[in-house]
Amino acid sequence: MIRRSWMIGASIETTLELWASSLREVKGRMSGLFTQERVAASANLFLDGLLGDERRKTGWMRAEAAGDPGPWRQQAILGRGHWDADALRDIVRVYALETLADDDAVLVIDETGFLKQGKASCGVGRQYTGSAGKITNCQIGVFASYVSRHGHAFIDRVLYLPKAWTDDRDRMAKAHVPDKVGFLTKPALALTMIEQAIASQAPFSWVAADSVYGVGDIEMALKRAAKGYVLGVNANHPFSSWGKSLAVAGTAKDIAEALPENAWRRLSAGDGTKGARLHDWVYLELADLDADVFDAAFPGIWTRGLLIRRNIADGDLAFFSTWCPVGTSMEKLVTVEGHRWAIEDSFETAKNELGLDHNETRSWHGWHRHVSLVMLAFAMLAVIRYRANDATPQKRPRMPTIKI
Template sequence: MSGVAVEDLLGLWSEELRGAKARLRPLFLQSGTAASAGAFLDGLLGPERRKTGWMRAEAAGDTGPWRQQAVLGRTSWDADALRDVVRDYALDALAEPDATLVIDETGFLKQGRASCGVGRQYTGSAGKITNCQIGVFAVYTSSKGHAFIDRRLYLPKDWTGTPDRLVKAHVPEDVRFATKPAIAAAMVRRAIDAGVPFAWVAADSVYGVGELEMVLRRAGKGYVLGVTGSHHFNSWSPTLSVSGTAEKIARDLPAESWIRLSAGDGTKGPRLYDWAYLELADFDPEMVGATPGLGLWTRGLLVRRRPVDGELAFFTTWCRHGTPVDTLVRVEGQRWSIEDAFETAKTELGLDHNETRSWHGWHRHVSLVMLAFALLAVVRHKADTLATPPKTMRKVPHLWSVGRCRRSVVLPTA
């Protein structure tokens, strides 16, 4: 946000914070509760490292955390309505037709057994099986920025199969066990029903095959979804004969099948990897129940190789026929946005500082953090717009897949 005058930046912050609080007010029946929710938002955005009830209360000038706790527990308001408010607020600033919806999960370390959804389960946040909650999230990512637009607490089977635990944690009666891919598919359907403009979905291997794939194919949305090396691929193309696991196929590719491309800028510059892309089959989407008239689409295998040690990662892809490999690489590279969002939300906004134990307490806390994060994203985008004049886009050459009837992904040296 360099290049913006301080007074302009302060004015932008003030305007956006007032606007965010105005969006909050209709969710509450009482003005006092709406004011407490606004103070809650102030606390999340404040300088305190711990965003606990006491810390937020002190920042708001309260003598105790009771008003802050009431926002999460004792009052009656709809956290899903706030989720939708956050989504619409973020889209007002960040929407683009070719945006990517990135889906991933994160863990919340906990003590004891009372917090809703808690149990011994694997979380990448800790890199091991530990006592924690797991939340599945969707982040909207475009060239203008990224923000959370959806979330859901994952309930393991030892929760959904124990009615007494569900009652004590105030889990709604209509909530049943759902796998993480099923939760992701529900988020995609919700985004489509809400008219969210996006063209792609990216996710890791937890979500790579099954229900999510079918939802996206029927909706005419492209995807780059992680799969394991043991996932089996077959080519149905008459010009390319491939059959075997993703790892075996990648190991057998000739050197000329690989091209070095950046998956986007990181903290140390471009994130360069070697990539290979195989177009395995062309489909008319009507074959999988999609709306007629979408044209020809291609199922493929995208492989990423780390130059330092040759470590491989594999992705199943679905895209419009003729989509260049650099587009698929860009979509896969946008998965970093949700990692950035988790880190920022946890270290700066108190995403994992939730002190409640109930279903609605978790979703209320997380939705308020999502609003705080969306505010940051909107302020950054608008500040960048003030500071940076429009630039002429440089035309990027199209890079095609491996295949006998197409140009190689390796372009001749100029």
């Protein structure tokens, strides 16, 4: 069951022990969601199937691994059974944060696509997804990932419903979408997840997201909550400064093009699969603001800024609106932006190895149940990785031999 890609620095024996104990623990945590033991047993087998060696996590594949004659018990967990997917989401968050929590953590918001055929799957439609790099028939899920020096894991998720869905109540009813669910933009969904993370007292100091989420209500909410941010914005987003030695005004693109070459600094946004992810960067402080200016309940001076990233190979530019305590370095902001890579890595791992996009249900609750179970499996792997590394003795320098 333990793939080579999941092995860490600990010995095989230690990893096996951590795997067995962690699997027992997560199954025990979710057992209270189910009123019948047979349903809990099926959920346990479902989790085993997600973590198994099968590349496709279909109902038939999971059933075969569980020794069932057909996929019906596996499908019942996602469809006919009665249990609360949001309660499992909360269990995942608590479980992950017990190990990964850090006050300087970054909450990363991003979305991913689930390619589909037909029109019946909840939320499906022709829409753009970065997963395919084009407009195609798919569902879109918006996710929050908790990223700290201890590791990273998903702690929230929600299925995006286009207006073509929310304006069609019959279609919504057929997909078992709760009556209270209406149309919300992706930034509005992200803001709800951020507010839930804050309300749950998840410790984090930063939020990072791409340009889909970069302006509007999210910025103001984070300012009032004393959370720094590095949020992507479009090239035509306007910026202006005041009270700073370098006066700038105009669109992000115009400001970048007017910068002298010596303004750029080459920095790493963190290590990727091929080593340091190097880019050229510029950080412009635009204004210092006292917290009481934006009705915050905490004291202090914070700085609004513009962070610009330039690709070394082709000169492609990316722009970020920033908010941070006064005196925060550009290196810190670059590191925060670089944490967005963690959620991209999470999507890839969850899809390729845990079946995140192998959901065969068409309903609202089926999508959220499947995704929440995958989140639990992913969080378990993150916890095992941390505990395995923590259990690995640090190599001590070899002491020179003293001859007498």
